[in-house]
Amino acid sequence: MRIGLILAEALGGLRRNISMVISVVLVTFVSLTFVGAAILMQGQIGVMRGYWAERAQVAVYMCSAVSESDTCVDGAASDEQVEAVRAQLEGDALSPLISSMTFDTKEDTYAKLVEQLGADQASVLTPDQAFEVFFVTMKDPGQSPVLAEAFSGQAGVEQVKDQLQYLEPLFSALTVATYIAVGIAVLMLIAATLLIATTIRLSAYARRKEIGIMRLVGASNRFIQTPFVLEGVFAAFLGSALASAAVVAGVHFGVNGYLRGRVPFITTWITMQDAMLVVPVLIGIGIVLAALSAGFAIRRWLRT
Numbered sequence: 001m002r003i004g005l006i007l008a009e010a011l012g013g014l015r016r017n018i019s020m021v022i023s024v025v026l027v028t029f030v031s032l033t034f035v036g037a038a039i040l041m042q043g044q045i046g047v048m049r050g051y052w053a054e055r056a057q058v059a060v061y062m063c064s065a066v067s068e069s070d071t072c073v074d075g076a077a078s079d080e081q082v083e084a085v086r087a088q089l090e091g092d093a094l095s096p097l098i099s100s101m102t103f104d105t106k107e108d109t110y111a112k113l114v115e116q117l118g119a120d121q122a123s124v125l126t127p128d129q130a131f132e133v134f135f136v137t138m139k140d141p142g143q144s145p146v147l148a149e150a151f152s153g154q155a156g157v158e159q160v161k162d163q164l165q166y167l168e169p170l171f172s173a174l175t176v177a178t179y180i181a182v183g184i185a186v187l188m189l190i191a192a193t194l195l196i197a198t199t200i201r202l203s204a205y206a207r208r209k210e211i212g213i214m215r216l217v218g219a220s221n222r223f224i225q226t227p228f229v230l231e232g233v234f235a236a237f238l239g240s241a242l243a244s245a246a247v248v249a250g251v252h253f254g255v256n257g258y259l260r261g262r263v264p265f266i267t268t269w270i271t272m273q274d275a276m277l278v279v280p281v282l283i284g285i286g287i288v289l290a291a292l293s294a295g296f297a298i299r300r301w302l303r304t
Contacts, residue, residue, distance in 0.1 A: 016206060020199040021235045027195055028239025028290075029246070031188030032282045036247035038181040039278050044270050045174050048167070051268040053141040056164040060085060060147065062156055064106075064131035069158045081156025082132060088150060089134060097146060099137040106130040131158065189289065192239070196232045196290055197297035204228060204301045211302075225298045232294030233287055240286030244279040251275040 062082055063072035088094060089101055104112070110130040138144055141164060148160040204211065214224055255269050 017199055017203050017231075020195070020202065021231075024192065024195050024199055024232070024235040024290075025239040025242070027188060027192040028236050028286055029242040031185050031192050032240055032243035032286055033246045034181045034185035034188060035285065036243060036278050036282050037250070038178050038185060039281065040247065040251065040270055040274065041174055041178045041181065043274050045171055045178070047268050047270060048266065049171060052164055052167055056141060056162070056167075057135045057137050058144050058147050059161045059163065060089075060134040060136065060151060061158045061161065062132040062134075063158045065129045066125075067131070067158045071153060071155050072158055074155070076128075077132060077156035085134060085151065085154070085157060089136065094147070094150060097138055097140070097143050099139045101137070102135045104133045104135065106132055109133060189285075192236070193289060193293045196236065196293045199235070200228045200232055200294045200297040201301050203231060204298055221299075221302060224302065225295065228298040229291055229294045232290040236286040236290030237283065240283040243286075244282050247278055247282070248272070248275045 062077035062085070063069065063075065065076045067076075086103070089098065106127050107130075109132065110125065110127040113125065113130065136147060138147075144162045144164070148162070151157045151160050211224055251270060251272055251274070256272070259266075260269055
């Protein structure tokens with residue numbers, strides 16, 4: 001009976017403040033949608049970084065006939081210089097850090113250029129002018145700078161390139177977008193907190209006579225406060241549910257239905273499972289935020 005009375009009071013308060021409740025729902029929905037988007041964007045960065053970290057290689061480019069580096073003053077790398085680099089890669093110092101290694105001859109490199117650029121554009125070079133290159137896969141991608149140090153300034157080596165560095169601008173752009181989404185989400189969550197508190201205070205003021213009667217008959221503060229807290233929690237729960245639906249729909253239609261087929265250079269994407277993992281986080285944030293702000297607001301109003 002007591003539970004039924006509390007629920008009846010909470011539903012009555014929601015009906016009386018329907019416009020404010022809708023405002024709370026909308027603000028909570030927008031703010032938590034940004035929170036979910038930020039979480040998923042960070043997850044996408046992690047998925048991409050992990051995928052490419054396992055596959056990205058460090059390329060050791062040997063001097064070609066057209067190289068202009070200071071280490072290539074003698075022209076194309078000689079067979080002795082190529083074998084010296086191979087010996088270093090297979091030596092005791094570097095081999096424990098290397099997972100695998102392949103070597104492309106000038107003919108292999110030229111064939112790849114023809115495949116990528118077409119015969120017409122690749123014709124500006126001859127196979128003799130192409131470079132030889134060692135492709136090295138590190139066991140730990142974080143140790144790639146070790147190779148750059150090992151071959152820095154070595155005669156016959158034009159440059160050492162970590163392929164993962166080509167993706168860093170993309171990772172940086174996504175990280176900035178994540179920070180922007182988090183910043184907007186924080187501002188919106190603050191607005192939702194203030195709106196919930198205002199709604200509860202207005203609801204309490206509208207029922208001040210009822211609250212006075214409850215106090216006279218000996219109702220406890222917890223019994224008085226609970227319906228108001230439930231009002232805030234219910235409104236925030238609706239906003240959280242809408243935000244969760246928006247996040248799931250965004251992954252289903254936006255990522256799986258649109259981006260996956262139109263951005264071919266990104267081969268790994270977040271999945272529906274990742275989106276479903278975000279749902280309880282958003283609902284939990286909404287409920288906890290509403291319970292705390294509503295509880296604080298009604299306790300403060302009752303003291304006045």
